[in-house]
Amino acid sequence: MQCNVCEVRCEIDKHSMGRCGTYVSTGNTVIQYPDMGYLGALPVSIEAVPLLHFYPSGKFLQVFSTGCNFQCPGCMARMPASSRPSVQQASLRPSKIVEKALQQECLGVISAINDPVANYYLFRDLAVQAQEKSLLVGCSTNCYFTSETLEEFGQLVNFVNVGIKGYSDRSYRNCGVNSSAPVFRNISRLFDMGVHVETSVVYSKGNEDDVIKVAEAVSEISSNIPLHVMRFLPFGYAPIELEPSVGDAEKICSGLRRYLDFIYLFNSPGTELLNTYCPECGSLLIEREFHRPFGSRLVKPWVSHTCSCGGSIPVQGKASTESFNETGFMDSYSISQDFSMVHAVLTCLGVRDDYKLMDVWGEDKLMDVWSKVSDSKTLTQIHNMIRQPYSYLEFIRFIAEIANMPEKGEELVSFIHKRLKIVQNLSAGKSSYNVYYCMGSPLFALNAGRMENNLVTFSGGVSINKQLQKEGKLGVNVSPSFINKHNPGVIFVSGFLSRPLDEFYALCQKYGIHADAVTQHRVYEIPPSWDFGSPRWILGLLYIADKLHPGKLGVDLRKEADDFYLQFYGMRFKEARPNRSFHRPSSGIWPHTQTLYNDLKIEIPKQGSTKNFGNEIIQPFNILPASKIKLKG
Structure with a gap:
């Protein structure tokens, strides 16, 4: 059976769950993996998604699950995106999510972290039940839906943030799909259907022209659609040389105002380009500050959407008079960061190939760790343990115990403890600074x-x-x-x-x-x-x-x-070639796996090309992930 949720159109049978790893075939139709539910549901401010022109400061319940139809290099949410469904997920069904949203007085629900494309039938059930209770529904998505699915999807959502990988087809091939065309087609259709649309694009060194073309393409739909420029943060295999400075990002954002009225810059602490300025006179209308990567928060409530010059800002929905601020680790980015920190410890314990993490360590054990660190009580416990040097040692022991690797854990603890004593003895004299x-x-x-x-x-x-x-x-x-x-x-x-x-x-x-x-x-x-x-x-x-x-x-x-x-x-x-990953010390290939790639011919699926890399280090931005590569000879 062919899955028609997204343009990848995977063949699903008894041997395959498709690219997302979350769909199965009944023989007559494709359905969601049985008993699949959501991994977590946490209240967030709408600016954390981010959406900046929709119910400002509104409190929404954000949900996430597993799976993704894209395979983007440097993905911050790779662990949930790459994981497969488990019976442990069944506890958070759509009815439970809706009940929780109402109990916590949320305006609506948002699907994020992993893409709702991978959980479409689950998301559809959630959206229908949420709408029945007058809750708003939205998501953050790559929007690679087929046209037929999009028509239904557009009736289910009130708002979306579409993450655009770039204008060129090459930028999408780097994520394992063929073309950017479906994304711009779908943005235009959602806008015409009355869905509130905001867009995001990643800016890395060398893709300036692509970012400009994205802004041009979005402006042809409407110059009022906000564009969030995400300054590229190199994770995974991505080299740090691809990261533009905050100053470089601010310059390109200034240029993009020729095409769109509302350009915002993220991943850039201290920038003034998170603020909203009147497109008519340039006056500062609302001030925001960096809250975390991909997120912001209002410095004060956004009460009026009209400038003194008479210009009006297109904002949908009533703004909250008080901002909702997430505490501790109780939000989507923090959960992704939390798993990255768990992954960082696992790496030091010997799980070193992040692309093969689930193959090396085992899916069941990974899901076991996941289930044990994803509840709010444990997240708060972790949040407290990682704040102080000595309590961090307990964090290592905690992860090592769950992973059943206590000896490796003590080896790491011993190394750190010895250095802590050196610094502690030195600091007894205090510093004058x-x-x-x-x-x-x-x-x-x-x-x-x-x-x-x-x-x-x-x-x-x-x-x-x-x-x-x-x-x-x-x-x-x-x-x-x-x-x-x-x-x-x-x-x-x-x-x-x-x-x-x-x-x-x-x-x-x-x-x-x-x-x-x-x-x-x-x-x-x-x-x-x-x-x-x-x-x-x-x-x-x-x-x-x-x-x-x-x-x-x-x-x-x-x-x-x-x-x-x-x-x-x-x-x-x-x-080591450092990047921003917590778990990887280098943006290159691990030394113990490097020899696997020496003198091999590598065939790229759907591209039919081979390249002899000799002793070069593979640049993963030009190939699919290792799990999709066929080795010849």
Whole structure:
């Protein structure tokens, strides 16, 4: 039987569940995997999806499941997207979701993280039941539906955020499908059907022309459709060289205003391009701040959608007078991040090939870990464990116990514990420096209770971030006067989302920041994932301690990095090509799998081409994932 949910049109039979891995054949028709339900349902602000022109600050119940019809390199949600359904998912059926949404006084339900294309029949049941209770229904989707499915889908949803991979067919082939045409066709049709549509596109170095063409194509449908530019964050195999700086992203966004009235920039802490400006006169109408990757939050409620010049902003629905802010790890991005941090520990325990994670470790065990870390109580427990150096050791033991790898867990704990003692002895003398920890922009301060600031205090530094009363998901905007008043002698820029130091110093000059750390050039960019999200934070701690106690640490940082990478990743530090992944130390292929690719001819399905890679490292942006590659000879 052919599945007609999306344009991939997989053949489903007793031997195949299709690309999504969530559909089965009855012999006469294709249905959802029996007893499939949702993995989680958590309240979020609508800006977290993100949607910025639909019921501003509204509280929605976000749901997610497993499976995806795309195979995008660098996907942040690869674990839920690649996993297969399990009977453990049956607990959250559509009726339960609707009941929960009503109990928590949500305006509606949103499907996100994995694509509803993979759970279409489940999503359809949810949408019908939600509409019966007057709940709004929407989703974040790649919108690769067939025309026949889209006609039904358009009747089920009130709003969508369509993630556009690019304008060219090549950008879609990189995700394992053939063409971009169905996506633009479907956006146009949904808009004509009266669905509220917002769009997103990823901007990476080298695809500037593609992003511009996306804006042009969307403008031909309507110049009022918001376009969210997602500054590319290299995860998985993606090299960090593909990541544009925040400054580069801001420049391209400014140019896109020629085509569309509302351009927003995400993944860029401190940017002013999350704000809404009047397209008529350019006045600032509503201010937002970075809340996390892919998300934002309103600084104050958006009450009026009309500018003083008379221009009106197309916003659908009534704005909430109070913003709903998710707490702890109770939201979609945080769940994806949470699983990434679990994956980071598993990697250090020996599960090193993320593309073959389920083959190496076993689907059942993966789902077992998933089920045990996806409930709200456990997520809160994890959130607390990863905030302090010593409690992080309990996080490692927790994951190692679930994975039945306690000896490997203790090996990692022992390595970290030994280095903690070194820093603890050093910090007994305290540091003379006030320390400021920011992310991306000098005006975006990391929250006081985050691991990064706790690494500073553990090293003997005085964290000025601890003076902040306001909290956000990752951090909050601060004024130049806050920084100047506390005069940090050292500034650290987060290893998760950073900005080139030349841009950073230029912004300090622009904002009038003249703290000692700036004037004396003691601003340091932490290596990616060396301060949060991965056990590599122990190397970040050593790096921080060395800067706060110059010449006193007594250890060779390069040797420490080599020892860690060799023991837990099977490679030397100098062999690593860092990116933003928590679980991967390198954007290249693991050394222990590299020989598999040497001197092989590789056939790309549906493209019929072969290439002898010799001893080159494969660039996965030009091929399908390893599971779809046929090796010849």
